[in-house]
Amino acid sequence: xxxxxxxxxxxxxxxPAPLDFGCDTQTPLTEVLPLGTLQIAAKLxxxxxxxxxxxxxxxxxxxxxxxxxxxxxxxxxQELPREVHKKGDHPxxxxxxxxxKPLLAAAMSGFDVGLVSEAGMPAxxxxxxxxxxxxxxxxxxxxxxxxxxxxxxxxxxxxxxxxNFAFVGYLPSDAVLLTKRIRELELLAQKTGQTQIFIETPxxxxxxxxxxxxxxxxxxxxxxxxxxxxxxxxxxxNKISVWRQQSHNLSLRLPxxxxxx
Amino acid sequence: xxxxxxxxxxxxxxxPAPLDFGCDTQTPLTEVLPLGTLQIAAKLxxxxxxxxxxxxxxxxxxxxxxxxxxxxxxxxxQELPREVHKKGDHPxxxxxxxxxKPLLAAAMSGFDVGLVSEAGMPAxxxxxxxxxxxxxxxxxxxxxxxxxxxxxxxxxxxxxxxxNFAFVGYLPSDAVLLTKRIRELELLAQKTGQTQIFIETPxxxxxxxxxxxxxxxxxxxxxxxxxxxxxxxxxxxNKISVWRQQSHNLSLRLPxxxxxx
Numbered sequence: 283x284x285x286x287x288x289x290x291x292x293x294x295x296x297x298p299a300p301l302d303f304g305c306d307t308q309t310p311l312t313e314v315l316p317l318g319t320l321q322i323a324a325k326l327x328x329x330x331x332x333x334x335x336x337x338x339x340x341x342x343x344x345x346x347x348x349x350x351x352x353x354x355x356x357x358x359x360q361e362l363p364r365e366v367h368k369k370g371d372h373p374x375x376x377x378x379x380x381x382x383k384p385l386l387a388a389a390m391s392g393f394d395v396g397l398v399s400e401a402g403m404p405a406x407x408x409x410x411x412x413x414x415x416x417x418x419x420x421x422x423x424x425x426x427x428x429x430x431x432x433x434x435x436x437x438x439x440x441x442x443x444x445x446n447f448a449f450v451g452y453l454p455s456d457a458v459l460l461t462k463r464i465r466e467l468e469l470l471a472q473k474t475g476q477t478q479i480f481i482e483t484p485x486x487x488x489x490x491x492x493x494x495x496x497x498x499x500x501x502x503x504x505x506x507x508x509x510x511x512x513x514x515x516x517x518x519x520n521k522i523s524v525w526r527q528q529s530h531n532l533s534l535r536l537p538x539x540x541x542x543x
Numbered sequence: 544x545x546x547x548x549x550x551x552x553x554x555x556x557x558x559p560a561p562l563d564f565g566c567d568t569q570t571p572l573t574e575v576l577p578l579g580t581l582q583i584a585a586k587l588x589x590x591x592x593x594x595x596x597x598x599x600x601x602x603x604x605x606x607x608x609x610x611x612x613x614x615x616x617x618x619x620x621q622e623l624p625r626e627v628h629k630k631g632d633h634p635x636x637x638x639x640x641x642x643x644k645p646l647l648a649a650a651m652s653g654f655d656v657g658l659v660s661e662a663g664m665p666a667x668x669x670x671x672x673x674x675x676x677x678x679x680x681x682x683x684x685x686x687x688x689x690x691x692x693x694x695x696x697x698x699x700x701x702x703x704x705x706x707n708f709a710f711v712g713y714l715p716s717d718a719v720l721l722t723k724r725i726r727e728l729e730l731l732a733q734k735t736g737q738t739q740i741f742i743e744t745p746x747x748x749x750x751x752x753x754x755x756x757x758x759x760x761x762x763x764x765x766x767x768x769x770x771x772x773x774x775x776x777x778x779x780x781n782k783i784s785v786w787r788q789q790s791h792n793l794s795l796r797l798p799x800x801x802x803x804x
Contacts, residue, residue, distance in 0.1 A: 296699045310579070314689045318574030372704035373764070373804060374736040406695055406705040415702030415764075418780040426696040428575045428772065434667055434695055435687040438557045441676030443633035444667040448709035448737065475635040476709065503634070503676075511689065519679040543634060 292389040294417040295396045296404050297323050298429020299340050301511045303401035305536060311343050314511050319427040324348035326396040328388040329359045330413060332367040337398055360385055362409055371412035382416035389422045401537070403431045407449065407481065432510045433479055436539035439517035440477070440505030443543050447477035455486065464497050468542060471502070477543040487534035494540065498522045503543055509536035553650040555678040556657045557665050558584050559690020560601050562772045564662035566797060572604055575772050580688040585609035587657040589649040590620045591674060593628040598659055621646055623670055632673035643677035650683045662798070664692045668710065668742065693771045694740055697800035700778035701738070701766030704804050708738035714751065721751075725758050729803060732763070738804040748795035755801065759783045764804055770797035 298319065302309045311320060323344050331337040337359055341350065350357075362371070362385075369376035389395045397404045397413050403426070404410035417424045433449050450467065454460050467478040482490045487508075494504055505519035516532055532538075559580065563570045572581060584605050592598040598620055602611060611618075623632070623646075630637035650656045658665045658674050664687070665671035678685045694710050711728065715721050728739040743751045748769075755765055766780035777793055793799075 312577060313579030314577050316573060316575050316577050318571070370706050372706050372736070374704070375706075403695060403699050403705075405699045405702075408705070410699075411702050411705055413702075414700060414780065418702055424700045424702075424778050424780075425776070426700045426771070426778070428689075428691045428696070430689045431692060431695050434664060434692050435689070438664050438666045438671075439675060439685045439687045441666075441672050441674075441679055441685075443635065444664075444669070444672055445631050445633050445636075445712050446710065449707065450737075451706050475633070476711075510687070515686070517685050517687070519675070519685075 290392055291422050292392050292394040293423045293425050294386065294389055294413065295322055295326065295394060296410070296414070296424065296426040297396045297398045298403045298427060298431070299398055299401055301401050301430050301432050301537065303336065305509070305512060307512060309511050311347055314430045316428050319429055320344055320348045322427060323396060325351045326394055327352060327357055328393050328395045329357060329398060330362060330385045330395060331359060331398045332362055332400055332409065334359045334361055336400055340398065358388065366412065367409045371409045377409070377412065380412050382412040383420060385413065386416055386420060386422060389417070390420065403429060406431060407433060407451070430511050432507070432537065432539050435510045436505065436507035436517065437477065437479060437541060439507055439519070440541045441519045442477040442503060442505055442541050443475055444477070446475055447479060449479040451480065452482060453480050453490065460493060461497060464494065468498055468502055471543045477541055479539060479541045481539055484535055484537060487538045490540065491532070491534060494542070495522060495525045498542065505541045506532060506538060508533045508538045510539070512536065551653055552683050553653050553655040554684045554686050555647065555650060555674065556583055556587065556655060557671070557675070557685065557687040558657045558659045559664045559688060559692070560659055560662055562662050562691050562693050562798065564597065566770070566773060568773060570772050572608055575691045577689050580690055581605055581609045583688060584657060586612045587655055588613060588618055589654050589656045590618060590659060591623060591646045591656060592620060592659045593623055593661050593670065595620045595622055597661055601659065619649065627673065628670045632670045638670070638673065641673050643673040644681060646674065647677055647681060647683060650678070651681065664690060667692060668694060668712070691772050693768070693798065693800050696771045697766065697768035697778065698738065698740060698802060700768055700780070701802045702780045703738040703764060703766055703802050704736055705738070707736055708740060710740045712741065713743060714741050716747065721754060722758060725755065729759055729763055732804045738802055740800060740802045742800055745796055745798060748799045751801065752793070752795060755803070756783060756786045759803065766802045767793060767799060769794045769799045771800070773797065
């Protein structure tokens with residue numbers, strides 16, 4: 283993990299986090315992260331994250347399973363700039379011009395660096411892609427580690443097409459634009475067979491589900507997964523005609539993933 | 544895991560497998576699967592899979608970490624029909640009309656059932672979605688477990704947009720159709736900012752990479768990950784103009800994932 287020689291660079295590890303961020307109950311880390319991921323995380327001295335406080339809380343949980351290589355408070359934890367984690371740092375986003383290379387100074391000096399987001403895999407439905415691009419540009423090896431990815435757990439559970447699918451992020455909050463976007467995604471799914479996956483901020487989940495049930499075609503399949511990997515996780519998948527007839531008791535206050543096809 | 548009462552149904556667990564299927568070296572399961580996943584897999588007596596022989600080989604490895612609830616040879620292992628695992632069982636596919644409900648008879652009798660594919664997550668870039676649909680139709684709870692998903696490891700490592708992305712499966716093998724499809728995917732990525740992810744059978748990977756380098760625009764970013772989670776895994780990501788200048792030593796004989804954006 284440390285520098286073996288001045289000339290060798292460290293690696294950038296993409297370290298997944300559990301999906302219980304902001305939830306009332308915590309999932310034991312051994313249920314959602316391989317020991318291999320926990321062992322690597324425990325050895326890293328340099329971190330880049332969205333929020334240092336929640337990263338420390340996560341690493342404290344890691345340390346309870348695999349002792350950390352050095353005390354939590356002495357780890358080097360840097361945050362991505364606020365603009366980046368609010369607006370994204372993928373190509374074409376507001377934060378795309380952000381130069382992440384300085385955050386990789388430790389890797390250039392031979393130390394491995396961990397990138398972590400608040401929940402799930404960094405750079406998927408979350409910022410972090412600027413770090414991977416910077417690493418590739420600097421000739422730093424990028425190693426993604428295994429952990430929970432809510433979008434894929436939801437897709438597998440949905441019974442929808444997993445051989446052609448798209449994740450399109452958040453839908454518009456404006457009612458007119460939302461209706462237009464839902465129609466657009468449904469047509470795309472019908473025409474191409476491509477499952478369309480999207481998310482919403484938890485407090486809007488109930489309203490979004492109702493709009494979907496009202497506006498999609500009876501024969502369209504809608505799948506919703508709530509609280510994935512939590513003890514009270516639920517996945518439902520039905521044609522809209524069935525959603526209209528059956529009541530459900532989904533915990534939509536939990537992080538949820540929607541998919542149609 | 545067993546029937547607690549006649550009226551209660553078992554669950555359908557979606558059990559991920561390691562990504563080393565068909566590779567020369569094996570990844571220790573604890574590096575890619577959480578203990579929680581291994582513990583549930585070890586307790587299941589009823590399985591549905593693509594191939595019973597490789598499922599037994601996988602469960603033998605599971606049993607070396609978490610003792611199996613009953614001897615390997617006495618587990619009930621059923622295979623999806625050959626047509627389904629060759630042609631897919633997602634809506635719109637040749638195998639879409641396949642009725643998976645009989646494969647869930649054990650779950651209807653109160654036993655949990657595991658669905659597993661040859662590598663990675665069942666029903667993602669693999670058959671299995673008919674099992675999830677059948678479970679939902681029968682009121683059987685579907686629980687996806689955490690494990691490695693090559694498409695997402697590759698996407699995170701790519702530095703491409705992980706807030707809007709699509710997986711489009713295999714590209715055409717016919718040279719004219721391949722060129723047309725690559726152009727189509729590149730235009731889509733340029734126009735919408737949506738990362739386009741695809742795969743190829745390993746023996747065609749080298750040829751595909753060369754076609755991509757030749758035909759994509761200089762400013763398009765191309766990412767390739769080979770042998771994800773294996774000890775010799777590699778991820779490269781660069782603009783096409785850089786791919787044209789730099790040599791690489793990618794192990795394209797290993798399972799690989801391509802992404803452009």
